Amino acid sequence: DVKVTQSSRYLVKRTGEKVFLECVQDMDHENMFWYRQDPGLGLRLIYFSYDVKMKEKGDIPEGYSVSREKKERFSLILESASTNQTSMYLCASSPRTGNEKLFFGSGTQLSVL
């Protein structure tokens, strides 16, 4: 089975801190994604990557950046965390073709105080 692993299940940070969320997949998938999930808003795409060192902005990239130095790892960076970035963050991966399902990690619940 494909495994998408997110480094932390729960994370508490202070306003202004730099935050790194890590995601690793073990199935050699080309595509990787970062979403945030908020009640009533569903999943909103922050960034996605279709290859090493390649990235594309999603629908809500403001306040975030990403890094993909290796194929299996996709990092989400909050340069200066703010309280409105408190959310559940979901990482996902999929093969290159656009018709495959996404494999999701178990999520990181980030609280910014």
Added chain:
Amino acid sequence: AQSVTQLDSQVPVFEEAPVELRCNYSSSVSVYLFWYVQYPNQGLQLLLKYLSGSTLVKGINGFEAEFNKSQTSFHLRKPSVHISDTAEYFCAVSLSGGYQKVTFGTGTKLQVIP
């Protein structure tokens, strides 16, 4: 750019009754369509997907969905729900061809009442 609208945020239904969860999409090009389910305190898993061909798609757990291009809809149905179907359901769309940017709807919470 593609988008998805899920018209109902919550749908209560009695056990063994039929249910339809509505999804409409917007795109100027051909799309792939998906339904995912998230059970309480669990991750998302794929229910079914439409890529091409037959407009009626069958998925896991007795769910099915029908692609209607003229109405740009992809509604999810089940003829008889069980308590275990209580979950949040997400419709998603990606463009056929090009990079796989997958856009999700806001979700519909299905509450099955005993």
